[in-house]
Amino acid sequence: MLKYTPIAQFAIGLDHRVKVWNRACEVLTGVSAEDIIGTDHQWKIFYPRKRPILADLVVEQDYNKFLEIYGTKNPAESNIVPNAWEATDYFENFNGKPRYLYFLAAPVFDHEGNITGAVTTLQDVTLRKMQEEAMKRESEQLQQQYSLLRSSMGERFKFCNIIGKSQKMQEVYDVIVRAAACADSVVIHGESGVGKELVARAIHDSSERKNAPFLPVNCGAISESLLENEFFGHVKGAFTGAYNDKEGFLSHVQGGTLFLDEVGELSLNMQVKLLRAIEGGGYSPVGSNEVLYSDFRIVAASNLNLWDEVTKGRLRSDFFYRLYVIPVDIPPLRERKEDLALLADHFFSHMESPLHFDILPGKDIKALYNYHWPGNVRELQNVLRRYIALNSLDFMTLPENAPPEIPPEILSGIIDGRDSATDLPLTDAVGRFEKQLILSVLHITRWHRETAATKLGISRRTLYRKMMAHGLISTL
Template sequence: MNQNELIEQINSLKDQLKKTTFDLEKRKKELHCLYTISKIAETENLDIDFLMQQVVEIIPFSLQYPDISAATAVVLNKTYKNCPHAPNQWKISAPIKFSGKKIGSLTVYLTRKPHQNLETPFLKEEQDLINAVCERVGKIIQRIQITEQLKAIEYELHSKQGNRIWVEENQTKIPWNSSPALFSILGDITREKEKEHLVTQENIRLRSSIKERYRFQNIIGMSPAMQHVYDQILTAANSDANVSIYGESGTGKELVARAIHDLSLRNADAFVTINCGAIPEPLMESEFFGYKKGAFTGAVFDKHGYLDLADTGTLFLDEIGDLPLSMQVKLLRAIDGGGYYPIGSQSKQTSDFRIIAATNKNLKQLVGEGFMREDFYYRIQVIPIFLPPLKDRKEDIPLLIDHFTDIYAKNSPLKKIPNHIAAQILNHDWPGNIRELQNALLRFFSTGEFEILNMTVKPIQSDHFKQSIPPGDTNTDLSHAIKTVEKEQIINALQSTNWHRSCAAAKLGISRSTLFRRMKKHGLKLKRNVRY
């Protein structure tokens, strides 16, 4: 064999290796996609809506052009999309069938044609994957509907003595003497129902009064954005599903997590907080799962991990976007009920915990970039809650000022916020959110100096701040300053909308009835001949 033939053979082997590697990567993505859908099928109380929304979210990541792929599913006349997109000619599709009958379809579009000059932008393997997904989804939907028909039955029994107990009956279809039969298991759920009733009644009471509250648990705010958050907290508290809380730094994610725990059925048990970004990766496993005495040098006693401590309670994973992939895999197994092993132990442990995660990152983007596993993402992304930044809920700033003033003024000679500082507070965008506001007010009541970004108000020149009024400031009544600013905002909104009260209310982010009350408070009368 001469040198040219040898080079040609080596190049041929390289091409084969490259093709084989490419094929293996595609196969790996396909299997991972199908595995993830199968794991979603194990979700407790799974319904068709949740299943199909997860499917259209997963599919694009399994294709060769995930950045420009969009998925649409239609099942039982209901449409599901992973993102807004319009139909076009670059698509592949497959039917979803139930007992041989078509009940819908799954279609994948490319939002634009790839640069490569191809007859079709999709691979044959991708069509095969869509076919396999549709086949599996059809079977899962069939199982969901059968489960719905055989759903657990709950009923109340009364004895002659007047005692009452709640019974849950779970039915399973089984063969019996070559014929179909139902196998029923009965369980006493009286205590659970009584506890559930108490929590439900408390949540009903909270919902009925929440609209006029400025404080919910330890969270301050009356704005429409925060009222929506309060509703989401109550919804999450009534469920045992995992929760993801999104928000910028300083928006109060841990307060929301604590509120969900305190209002849930797990409130009598532990609330375990973990900052995922503060634990060195080599220590992750021992911190989460614990270790046995003698497992390594320095292990002189058994140590319980976070999962042990959170048993029957809540595991709060702060900054979950910083959790390394290696730990995601191990934690996922514990979430799915597979248990975990403390370091140095051969005995598998289990823990009944609920995860509430918090992050200021885009977890879906982390999945696309390979920093978070898809299956882990879908386990924690069951109930998402999005916290608004402080700049989007400025009407809550006066309440927050009053709250922090009550705390910090107790041990300070300064008892009020001067007008010129109140104006700066209300006009600032607060990139650090509530934490930045809190720190600025703490600094003011401690030193007499108020600082935001690069702007500093000089400290009050007096012995131990005995004189809390800066020169030229004759009115230190914060409520007066707030009323003045509020009145100006209302007038500006009314003037910019030609005194159209519905439009002005929408511009201010308040209800029409609230606007009426505040106009009356400030003595603002509707101009004549103005429609509303």
């Protein structure tokens, strides 16, 4: 049902006496029609106030403003266009209650075109004005926080533990600062090894939540059957082996930031339950009907195209839209090679090596710049470690799309001795071969699952399930 808002109107003459004062004016100002009709502005001396009273200013400003604009002349003779006058100002009624009023006033003319007075319509815009002022204060606070964060960045080639002076990294720093100044969810995109967790931690450490926990969770490393238990915890007796209550991630991250790495690996069922917790609906530990609540911020990361995951049915659209508020795209190292020298010197320093990028042999510097860096910053760190140990560059990377080499011992282990095809059922022989093949490819790709899955021609999720089936997860 629509709420009816009465229109406050009054009229005054050129003698500054009030002619009309409707009921809405009485409610708005606290002055009755009986007290004000027929009086002039001198009536206010009987109501002394430290601040102007609404009725005083409305009447007085209308009167004075109209005399200033129109005088008492015929507008046709003085070339004055009789437009309405409008303004918004702060007032106070007799109860001391503050009011912001918008008033629109227009002149009244007699049959000869002379001004005889004015009619004013009032509207209470206090709520709107207060909302505008609140938004302005919030904007000023955010701008102040943004300026503070920018000044705390110091040298622009280093922010928190992130190194880079390239234009692409400057843009990343700007997004980090803006993301830290608000409370919205963040999704970090980037190839493996670019430093997505460093960016997530920088957002947390620069935000108002910096004194609360930062909890990183690798969603791809948790078995689907354990997801709910890990995130929500369980109560004693919830299942065999649950001898005590256990708190989950959401309990530990209270007030802080939950970093979901490889968020695309979460099951659809888990996405539903986590979405409810993110939106304030709470969660229940396994084996309990009690609803708990946690205040946390989500920062997610993925090297997958999450929208593609939505279209393929592996990611819920409502979960995607809830997470995908502020995107942060981290460029691969091959697109910011001007940062190589800074990164190399940073790693040399942390490895307590006397080496510096500028004193490396020219052929080595050229090789570092010409290399494609498929493993990004993580690979650079490993290459430099080997360089310090071996005094030579060793990139240890297979050519693009090269098929995995199967060591002879894998095949011989299946067909020789007790494990020969004649001594094993077909399913066992295939299973053993599959396990050895997966182990070989994981070793070649340095246990980078995405690369291994690509070389095996299967999805990352399929590789994960096969690793679980063969008991390879525990070897990570």
